[in-house]
Amino acid sequence: MVMYNTYKQNAYYDSVTLMLFSSKLASVEGIKDAAVMMGTDHNKSLMMKSGILTEELARSITPNDLVIGIRGEGDDHIQQALKVLEEQFENKRQSVAGDERIRAKTLESAVKQLGNPNFAVISLPGKFAGDEAMKAMKNGMHVLLFSDNVSIEEENRLKDYAVEHQLLMMGPDCGTAIVNGAALGFANVVPQGNIGVVAAAGTGLQEVSVLIGRMGGGISQALGTGGRDVKEEVGGKMMLLALNALNNDPQTQVIGIVSKPPSPSVMQRILNLIQNFQKPVVACFLGGDEKLVAGAGVVAAETLREAASYLVDLSQGRQPQKLPDEDVDGIVAGERAKYAASQRYVRGLYSGGSLCYESMLLLEKEIGGIYSNIAHGEYELKDVESSKGNTLIDMGDDYFTDGMPHPMIDPRLRAERIKREAQDESVAVMLLDCVLGYGAHENPAGAIADAIHAARGSGKNYITYIVSVCGTDADRQNRGSQEKILRDAGAIVMPSNQQAALLAAKILKQKAE
Amino acid sequence: MNEINQLFDSKLICVNLGLERFFEAMCDQNLRAAHVDWKPPAGGDVRLMEILRKLNS
Numbered sequence: 001m002v003m004y005n006t007y008k009q010n011a012y013y014d015s016v017t018l019m020l021f022s023s024k025l026a027s028v029e030g031i032k033d034a035a036v037m038m039g040t041d042h043n044k045s046l047m048m049k050s051g052i053l054t055e056e057l058a059r060s061i062t063p064n065d066l067v068i069g070i071r072g073e074g075d076d077h078i079q080q081a082l083k084v085l086e087e088q089f090e091n092k093r094q095s096v097a098g099d100e101r102i103r104a105k106t107l108e109s110a111v112k113q114l115g116n117p118n119f120a121v122i123s124l125p126g127k128f129a130g131d132e133a134m135k136a137m138k139n140g141m142h143v144l145l146f147s148d149n150v151s152i153e154e155e156n157r158l159k160d161y162a163v164e165h166q167l168l169m170m171g172p173d174c175g176t177a178i179v180n181g182a183a184l185g186f187a188n189v190v191p192q193g194n195i196g197v198v199a200a201a202g203t204g205l206q207e208v209s210v211l212i213g214r215m216g217g218g219i220s221q222a223l224g225t226g227g228r229d230v231k232e233e234v235g236g237k238m239m240l241l242a243l244n245a246l247n248n249d250p251q252t253q254v255i256g257i258v259s260k261p262p263s264p265s266v267m268q269r270i271l272n273l274i275q276n277f278q279k280p281v282v283a284c285f286l287g288g289d290e291k292l293v294a295g296a297g298v299v300a301a302e303t304l305r306e307a308a309s310y311l312v313d314l315s316q317g318r319q320p321q322k323l324p325d326e327d328v329d330g331i332v333a334g335e336r337a338k339y340a341a342s343q344r345y346v347r348g349l350y351s352g353g354s355l356c357y358e359s360m361l362l363l364e365k366e367i368g369g370i371y372s373n374i375a376h377g378e379y380e381l382k383d384v385e386s387s388k389g390n391t392l393i394d395m396g397d398d399y400f401t402d403g404m405p406h407p408m409i410d411p412r413l414r415a416e417r418i419k420r421e422a423q424d425e426s427v428a429v430m431l432l433d434c435v436l437g438y439g440a441h442e443n444p445a446g447a448i449a450d451a452i453h454a455a456r457g458s459g460k461n462y463i464t465y466i467v468s469v470c471g472t473d474a475d476r477q478n479r480g481s482q483e484k485i486l487r488d489a490g491a492i493v494m495p496s497n498q499q500a501a502l503l504a505a506k507i508l509k510q511k512a513e
Numbered sequence: 514m515n516e517i518n519q520l521f522d523s524k525l526i527c528v529n530l531g532l533e534r535f536f537e538a539m540c541d542q543n544l545r546a547a548h549v550d551w552k553p554p555a556g557g558d559v560r561l562m563e564i565l566r567k568l569n570s
Contacts, residue, residue: 012552014532064553101540102547110528110547117547118520121539123531128553131566132530141528142520146535166516182525182544185535221521245517409534438538476541 001032004070004078005057007039011066013092014123015405018066021088028084030077031070036085039065042402107132111139121184122171123147129172130154137167144184145171145226148398152233155226159237168245169238174224175202175439178209185224186408188437189474193218195311196252198242200225200259203352203435204286204304207470207497208258211308214472214495217315220251227353230262236269243270247277254315255281256307260357261288271296282310282320286354287361304358305498326499331492332506335429338462343428346504347421348392349414351407351444352470352497355433356394359501363390366505373397387421390508392431408440411447418448422455422463429464429504433497434482436471445469445482449489456490464507465491468500 013021018036025034033050037043039061047053052069061067068085072078096103104110111117120136122129126149133143137158145158150172162169170177176199177184181192188206190213199205202224209222223246225238239259246252255277262270262285274281275296282299284307285292290300299320301307310320346363350356353374360370371391373384381391384399395407395414407414414432421427434444441447445467452465467486471479483493494500527546529536539546554562 010553016532016534096550101536104547104549105552107528107530107549110549114526114528114545114547117526117528118523119525120528120530121535123535124551125553129531131554131562132551136528142517146531168517168520179525180521180523182527182542183538184527241517245515245521248515248518249521251521409532438541439532439534 002072002075002078003052003054004068004072004082005053006068007057007061008066008068010064012038012064013066016409017092019405019410021085024084024088025070025081028072028077028081030073031081032072034070034081036066036068039063039067040402043067043404107135107139117141119179119184120144121146123185126150126172130158133158133169134161137161137165137169140167142168142179143170144174144177144224145169146173146175146185147171148173148401152228155228155234156237159229159234163237163241166241168223168242170224171226173202173228174226176205176222176224178219178222180221183438186435186437186439187222188213188470188472190472191218192220193315194220194251194253195256195315196220196246196249196254197222197256197258197311198225198239198246199223199257200227200230200239200262201286201354201357203433203470204258204284204354204358206352206435206437207304207355208256208284208308208311210470210472211305211496212312215308215312217308217312220249221246227260230259230266232263232265236262236266239266240269240273243273247279253279254311255279256311257281257283257285258304258307258354259285261285261292267292271298274298280314282307282314286358303362303498304354305496326502328503328506331503335464335492335507338464339428340425340461342425343461343463344508345390345426346392346429346431346508347387347390347424347427348431348504349417349421350392350394350431350433351396351411351414352433352435353394353396355435355468355470355497356392358497359431359504360392362498362501363392363505366502367508373399387424393417408435408444411441411444415447415451415454418451419455419458422459425461427461427463429466429507431500431504432465432467432491434467434469434471434486436469436475436477436479436482438476440477442477443482443485444477445485448491449485452489452491464504465489466494466500466504467491468494468497470497
């Protein structure tokens, strides 16, 4: 076995481009492992652990350098891989040079070329993202700041400027927005309508907008704030600004709020604002008590699906109605009959943080404490690489995305984890999300199906795979075809994240009884 | 009408900095858009960046 290492100084490529380069290298005959990554500490450590980077070389590499590590059967294979990599660099250079669409070297030059842009989407590494976001706002643009690892001081600096100049500054760590029908970041193709939503929860906003469309409603605007916005330190600056804008928007007749429970002082500010609204408001504070909004004239929803349903009812002039429970007893009995005595637990592997959080809350209520990397206290999973008992993992968490593409874009880490969890003889149910839409992987169901097949081939026990698809038939991946791929792989496909989690809970609860 | 409500009433003209797939999405939706082939300022030198930031503020 031969290992080859090199690096290019000050060569920047985004993580998705590098993911493609790495996959091309890994598929060359005789190559056992390969990675092309920016030289962040996290990436260097991953490459050293995989045995494709020496400690000595790692010391001289900075985060601005591009690191290449290859392990192969012989020198010929390494040379072939390097040739493939050179072709990739050249293809990239040519595709940029031959692109007739507008490309610019700097934000200032993009502004000149476009004339009068009104919106910027920024997904640069966190330490550079704030300065570019400020520049965009100073040029009169509203901003969706996708990047994470932006400090809270920077967030406040940006949002103070935004509030003063009445600009949207969605994020940091904001994945989704739909503005005047345009889907930005990770967003789905949903019908336009009269429901406006503000969310401090990215995939929560995707799930609600998708379900609204499926239930016959439509979206006027869907605005994200970034999860930290509703915390004391930021004070709900963007939540309040966005709610005001929706209240003043003639297209918006009904307003939805989706978030984890805000800090008490932020909650008070939100309630003070919306109690003067003439438009009906539905609030889904995941994990919050309905009493939080009591007396404020707000309709409280416990889950994302319930929020979507109440919003559609109100948008069509109906009183909000509770959704009936679904009869899944047949599925539950059928699955339980297939388990060995040792199988007792659920393992959830999510690409969407809010979907993971909603499932955790629903399962906790039904079957008790759930270990997770997003839980606090007793059930916080200290070692995210090792599940125990009932465990749900948010694989979009910083631990997994530092220098790596988000799992909604790159499904490989989750596929590996599915195979690993399936080896555990105590696992009965695996819960997964499959998020479609702009920005997301072109065939996430295919990646899940391949992982299920591989897991079934190597695991000892029968495992129930429950998946919910967050997407629409108008998304480029097409919800119908994605669901078919999952069913063909033997998964049970539920129509929403809530229903998927509740089915898992019923299976495990009845098994325990 | 304030800036945000004006935006709700306008066709979006977008600049994308970062992941190219978000630029692809803008183009797929026929939005007028530009992608910035971004490189770290000052070659990513944090101290030099700080000096530039002070000069520009």
